[in-house]
Amino acid sequence: MTEQDEKKVDPKMLELLACPLTKGPLTWDAERRELVSKLARLAYPVRDGIPIMLPSEARRLEEEG
Template sequence: MGETERHFGIDPKLLEMLACPLTKGPLRWRAERSELVSRSARLAYPVRDGIPIMLPSEARRLTDDEEN
């Protein structure tokens, strides 16, 4: 694992290629919770051991506070 991956938890090049499976929109990395956030879908996809789990059934619904 490179220095960038250790610092961010996910490879930035991978993040550029990923999109929300429901909206096809961009994802934002949230390091403190190890998740990828789709604001348009109002979902947060978990990243476990550096692997994004891009299944809507595994995603967490964003709270009203998190959406702003």
């Protein structure tokens, strides 16, 4: 798998996944390779192509402003 392939996410997978805390939608951050829940203000890592959907593994998003 090339680096370019790793930066992509399957749109069907993105439709199926939801934040485990809010049950809300997720967006893909290709630069950081994370699934982002704007409602929960968390970013879930994707390791070896596998989303780690555990709040304890998620990174808190910093306040924007």
